[in-house]
Amino acid sequence: MLRIKTPKSLRAKRELEKRAPKLVERGKKTLILHGTKTSNTLNAVLTEIYHLKKDNAVKYSRRNDNIRPFESGGETSLEFYSLKTDCSLFVYGSHSKKRPDNLVIGRTYDHHIYDLVEIGVENFKSMSSCSYDKKLAPLIGSKPFFAFIGEGFENVEELKHLKEVLLDLFRGQVVSNLNLAGLDRVYVCTAVSSNKVLFTHCALRLKKSGTVVPRVELVEVGPSMDLVVRRHRLPDEGLKKEAHKVPHELIKKKEKNVSKDAIAGKIGKIYVPDQQVGSASLPFTPKGVKRERREAKAKGEDKKHAEKKQK
Amino acid sequence: MGDEQGGYQIDLGNLAAFGPHHQFASVLDNREDLLKECISHGTKLIQAVADALFNLPSTEDASGPVVSLPPPSTKFPREKPLPKPKPLTSWAEFAIKKGIQNRKRDKRVFDEQTDSWKRRYGYDRVNDDNDLPIIEAKMTDEPGVDPFAKRRSEKRQRVEKQEKNRLHNLKAAAKVGALPSHVQLAATALPITGTQAAPRKVSKDELQNVAGMAATSTASGGKFDKKLAGEKPPKHDKKYRKFLPVVEGSGMGSLEKQQSDKILNKLMAKNSHEIFNVGKAVDMYNAKSDKKRRNQQGKSSSTSSKLKVKKSPYKNKSTKKSSSIGKSK
Numbered sequence: 001m002l003r004i005k006t007p008k009s010l011r012a013k014r015e016l017e018k019r020a021p022k023l024v025e026r027g028k029k030t031l032i033l034h035g036t037k038t039s040n041t042l043n044a045v046l047t048e049i050y051h052l053k054k055d056n057a058v059k060y061s062r063r064n065d066n067i068r069p070f071e072s073g074g075e076t077s078l079e080f081y082s083l084k085t086d087c088s089l090f091v092y093g094s095h096s097k098k099r100p101d102n103l104v105i106g107r108t109y110d111h112h113i114y115d116l117v118e119i120g121v122e123n124f125k126s127m128s129s130c131s132y133d134k135k136l137a138p139l140i141g142s143k144p145f146f147a148f149i150g151e152g153f154e155n156v157e158e159l160k161h162l163k164e165v166l167l168d169l170f171r172g173q174v175v176s177n178l179n180l181a182g183l184d185r186v187y188v189c190t191a192v193s194s195n196k197v198l199f200t201h202c203a204l205r206l207k208k209s210g211t212v213v214p215r216v217e218l219v220e221v222g223p224s225m226d227l228v229v230r231r232h233r234l235p236d237e238g239l240k241k242e243a244h245k246v247p248h249e250l251i252k253k254k255e256k257n258v259s260k261d262a263i264a265g266k267i268g269k270i271y272v273p274d275q276q277v278g279s280a281s282l283p284f285t286p287k288g289v290k291r292e293r294r295e296a297k298a299k300g301e302d303k304k305h306a307e308k309k310q311k
Numbered sequence: 312m313g314d315e316q317g318g319y320q321i322d323l324g325n326l327a328a329f330g331p332h333h334q335f336a337s338v339l340d341n342r343e344d345l346l347k348e349c350i351s352h353g354t355k356l357i358q359a360v361a362d363a364l365f366n367l368p369s370t371e372d373a374s375g376p377v378v379s380l381p382p383p384s385t386k387f388p389r390e391k392p393l394p395k396p397k398p399l400t401s402w403a404e405f406a407i408k409k410g411i412q413n414r415k416r417d418k419r420v421f422d423e424q425t426d427s428w429k430r431r432y433g434y435d436r437v438n439d440d441n442d443l444p445i446i447e448a449k450m451t452d453e454p455g456v457d458p459f460a461k462r463r464s465e466k467r468q469r470v471e472k473q474e475k476n477r478l479h480n481l482k483a484a485a486k487v488g489a490l491p492s493h494v495q496l497a498a499t500a501l502p503i504t505g506t507q508a509a510p511r512k513v514s515k516d517e518l519q520n521v522a523g524m525a526a527t528s529t530a531s532g533g534k535f536d537k538k539l540a541g542e543k544p545p546k547h548d549k550k551y552r553k554f555l556p557v558v559e560g561s562g563m564g565s566l567e568k569q570q571s572d573k574i575l576n577k578l579m580a581k582n583s584h585e586i587f588n589v590g591k592a593v594d595m596y597n598a599k600s601d602k603k604r605r606n607q608q609g610k611s612s613s614t615s616s617k618l619k620v621k622k623s624p625y626k627n628k629s630t631k632k633s634s635s636i637g638k639s640k
Contacts, residue, residue, distance in 0.1 A: 004481060005495040013493045020492030021391035028390050088390035110392050123342065146327035147356040149349065154331045168387050171325055176382075180365065181375030183326075188353035198349055204357070213365040216358045218350050235388070243388035 019086050023247050027173040028107075031087035033060040035067055035094035041124045042093045042101050048127055048223040049091055052170070052201065055141045058085045067092060069104045070231060075113050083111045089169055099230065105165050109235075109243045116233040117158075117165050122226040132219050136203040138184035143172050145183070145204065150191025158229045159191055166199075186218055192226075200224040319359050324383025326364070328356035397489035400480045440466060519543070 007013045018026075032050050034042070050059045060081070068074025069092060078090060088111075092104040099120065106116040146167060152159045170187055183204055190198040201222030206214035235243070257269040320329040333352055369376040399407070406413070420437045422429045429437045446458040484490050523545065526533025533545065555566050 001499045002478060002482065002496045003499045004478060005497050007493055016493045021394045023394065025390060107388065107390075109388060109390065114388060143326060145357050145360060146325065147353040148327065148329045148331075149333050149352050149356065151331045151333075153329065164385070164387070167325060167327060167385065174324070174383065176380055178378050178380050179372065179375050180369065180378055186353065186357055188349055190349040190352070192345070198345070200346065200349065200353075202350065202353070206361075213362050216354055216361050218354050218357065220346070220350060224346070240388070242392065244386055245389070245393060247393050 023249065027056055028089050028168070029085065029087040030057040030169065031060070031081055031085055031090040032057055033064055033067075033081070033090070033092055035092065036063055036065050037095045038063075038093055039095040039101055041121060042095050042103075044126050045101075045103065045121050045124055045223070045225065046091065046093050051127070051140075052222065056172075058087060069106060069113070069116050070118070070233065078106070079108065079111055079113065082108045091169075102230070103227075105169060107165065107168065109239060114239065114243065115161070115165070115235045116231075117162050117229065118231040119162070120228040120230055122228060124225045125223065127222045130220055130222070130224075132203065132221055136205060136219055137221065138203050139182070141172065142182050142184040143175070143178060144170060145186040146171070147186065147188045148191075149189070152191030152194055152197075153189075156191075156194050157234075158195065158232050159197065161232050161234060162197065162227070162229055163189070185221075188218070195229045197227045197229070198224070199227050319356055321360050321363055322384045323360070323363055323367075323381050325385060326360060327385070328360045330356050395487060395489040397484050397491075398487055400483075401476070 007016060030049075030053055032046050034046060038046075046059070050057050064077060066074065067077050069078060078092070082088065082090065088108045090104075090106050090108070092106070094102050094104075096102070099118075101121040101124075102118060103121060104116055104118045107114045148163055150159075153163045154160070166187070166189060183206070186202045186204050188198075188200045188202060192198055200220060201224065202218040203221040205217040205219060207217055209215040234240075257271075259267050259269075261267050318330070318332050320331070321327070322329070330352065364378065367378045367380075369378045371377075405411075416431060418431060419428045420431050421427075422437045429435060431437060440462060443459075443462075446462075448458075452458070481490065481494060481496060485496055490496070522542075523533075526536055526545065529536065538544075555570070559565060559567065561568075
C-alpha cells in the first residue's frame, strides 16, 4: 500500500528541486562547525573562513561533541548536517593537547564522506591585523586567482590532496563568462616543506601597462596562516571513479568530415557509396499479379528479347 | 587550459597557476622575508595567468569586458550522483509506437453556447459536466438508470484509473531509482500477515489495557516506568490491602469495631431465615422470570455475545459460600 507524497506548497517543491542531482551542478556549499573545545585562534580562523565564503557557507555556532571525522562511527552527525543544509564541503575545527588548532576539511559525495584532510593552523594572522588601503578590499563572491608554489604540490601525496581540497573550497562558482573588472583576490599557497604550506589571501591591484594586459600587484589583506598536514584520507577507487563521471551528454562531440582551410574556408567531405547497378530498384514493378506470373512475365520478356535478336 | 607559460602550468578555467619548479635558495628564518618572497613569486605566477586571461577574445558589457572562460582542466568530484534517466511510461511508449505528437493546447477556448472565451479547465470552464440541464435519452439507455449519477460515477472511475496508472508509473521509476525529486512514495500500512487486508485500528481502551499489562509484568510492577506526556496515571496505583492503624481510640469512629461489625452483619443476614424480606423475594422472582424470557428471545433471534448481560462472578461465589457454611452447621 503506497501513497504518493508531494510537497504542499510550490516553495517547498522549488527547494526540493534545487537539491536534486543535476547534470551540471551548482556550486558546492560549505558547512563550518567546531567540536568540543576550540581555542581563540581557531575561533578566529573559522569566522574568517566564513567571511571569505559568505555567499555559500553555513556556520554552526554550537559545539558538537560527538563528531570525530576520522573514526568510523563519528561521521554520522556530519553526514546528517550535510543532508540537512545541502552542503558538500565542511570545515570542522577542534582543539586538544595532542592536536592543537586542528582543522578537518572534508568533502562529501551523495552526503557521505568522500575524503578528509586534517591540518594544524600555526602563526595565524587575521584580516583585522593587516593594514591596507580600504579601497582595495575584495568583494564577497568574486572569483579568486590561485598560485601554488613549490614542488611539494606535485610530489608529495598529502600536499597534492590538500591542493585539490583548497581549490575546491575557495574557487567559488564555476562560470563560463567572467567580467574582468571584478577580479579582486588571490590565494597564494607555498609549499615550504613536505608537510607545511604557507597560505595567504591577498587583494589584487591591476595597474596600467602599455599593453592590453595590466600589471598585477598583490597586497596582503586577509588571513595568513601556516598549514601543517597531519592526517588525510583519500577516497577509495570505486567511489572516486563514480564521482568523476562526466555525463554522456556533456562530452563535446567531434564534428566529422569537416576541416578548415585558410584559402577556401570551411570544407566538408562527402563520401558517395558504390552504385549497385544490378540490384537497383526500378521505377516499374509488375505489381498486382501473382508472384509466379510475375516471374514468368519477366522470363517471357527475356525470351522475347532473345528471339528478336535471333531474328 | 593546461598551458605552459614560462615554466608554470595554468588552469584558466579555475584561474590557477602552478609553479612547481621554484626552490627556496635558503630556508629563511625570518617569517616576514619568507612571506615577502612568497608574495613576489605569487605575483609572477598571477601575472602569467592574467596574460593568458586578458588575451582571450572579450566582448564589451556595461560593467566591463566579459571574457568567455574555457572549461577547467583540473577535475573535481561531483557532489551528487548523476541523475538517472526515467523509464518511459506506458502512455509514452504507446505514443511513440503510434507516432502521436504532443500538441500544446490553448488555455482559453471559445464557448459557442455563451459566445465567450472560457477556460479549458478550472472555474467556469467550457463543457462543464455539472452544468448540463438536460441529458437526452438514447435508445441504448436502460429505464431505471439516472444519467446524471451515471456520468458522475464514470468520471470518478476515470479519475481512479488515472491515479492507479500514475502510481504504477511512479513505482516503475522508483525501481530504477529515477523518482522525480519532489515525489516520495510512502507506505501507508504495513501488512504483517500475508493477506492484503488492512490491519484493524486499535482503540484507546485496548491500548491502555495493553500498556497496563506490560507495566505490571515488570519487576517493580510498573511503578517507576517513564510515562509519556498525556498518558494517564494507572487506575489503581495504591495498595490493594488496607491495614488498620496499630494504635487507635475507642470512640465513635473506631475502625476495628466497624470492620468486625460489617463482617458479622453480612454473615448473619445470609444465614438467618427468621425475617422474611418481601422486597428482596419479589426482586429475585422478577429477575428469574426476566432471565427466562430473555433466554427464549435469544434462541429465536441470534444475538451476539456482546449484547448478552454479563453475570458478575462475585454473586456465584457468595451463594456457594453460604451453602457450604450451612452444610457445616
